Amino acid sequence: MALTNFKGKVAIVYSSVTGNTEELVRMVASCLQSRSMSTDLFQVEDFLRANMDDYDGLVIGTYTWGNGEIPVEMKPVYQEIERQHVRELATGVVGTGDSFYPSFCGAVDEFRDMLYVQTSLVATLKVELQPQFKDYEKCEKLAELMIEKIQSRTYSTV
Numbered sequence: 001m002a003l004t005n006f007k008g009k010v011a012i013v014y015s016s017v018t019g020n021t022e023e024l025v026r027m028v029a030s031c032l033q034s035r036s037m038s039t040d041l042f043q044v045e046d047f048l049r050a051n052m053d054d055y056d057g058l059v060i061g062t063y064t065w066g067n068g069e070i071p072v073e074m075k076p077v078y079q080e081i082e083r084q085h086v087r088e089l090a091t092g093v094v095g096t097g098d099s100f101y102p103s104f105c106g107a108v109d110e111f112r113d114m115l116y117v118q119t120s121l122v123a124t125l126k127v128e129l130q131p132q133f134k135d136y137e138k139c140e141k142l143a144e145l146m147i148e149k150i151q152s153r154t155y156s157t158v
Ligand SMILES: Cc1cc2nc3c(=O)[nH]c(=O)nc-3n(C[C@H](O)[C@H](O)[C@H](O)COP(=O)(O)O)c2cc1C
Pocket: 015, 016, 017, 018, 019, 020, 021, 022, 063, 064, 065, 066, 067, 068, 069, 096, 097, 098, 099, 101, 102, 103, 104, 105, 106, 128, 129, 130
């Protein structure tokens, strides 16, 4: 019996204006990399030129704009995932927001609903403004769940 040596690869795609979401996705990247998961970090504009097929996992990082809305620059990636209907892609969505607004991290909720239907959604994470040390633990949990999901596709040949 031979076991495949499948390790997988994750893309993190994000947008951040004042840096909170960038800090958060860098935490997630660090948690994935410390578990030996190959991880590429993209600002959303750069990811549209990359190939989603190259990845086994995708983490979306988004702030929330307007009245609980997805930022305009994140909409093309939302539409592209919806168009490709990638059920086998393990996904997570993380975001920062401000609970002063009625729809706290509304963009995370919008991505969550779409990713749940179109992909294999693993976890979501909402953070109040700038990530704190305590949020690192949550990023670790998200990274573990992503890796578990990706590696559960490892199979045996007999
Ligand atoms: C005009 C404006 C509208 C916002 N609307 C929301 C909102 O509806 N819900 C929310 O949770 N946060 C909202 N925020 C807060 C941002 O999402 C939050 O500051 C976030 O951490 C910014 O992320 P960034 O530092 O990665 O750019 C809004 C901020 C601004 C300036």
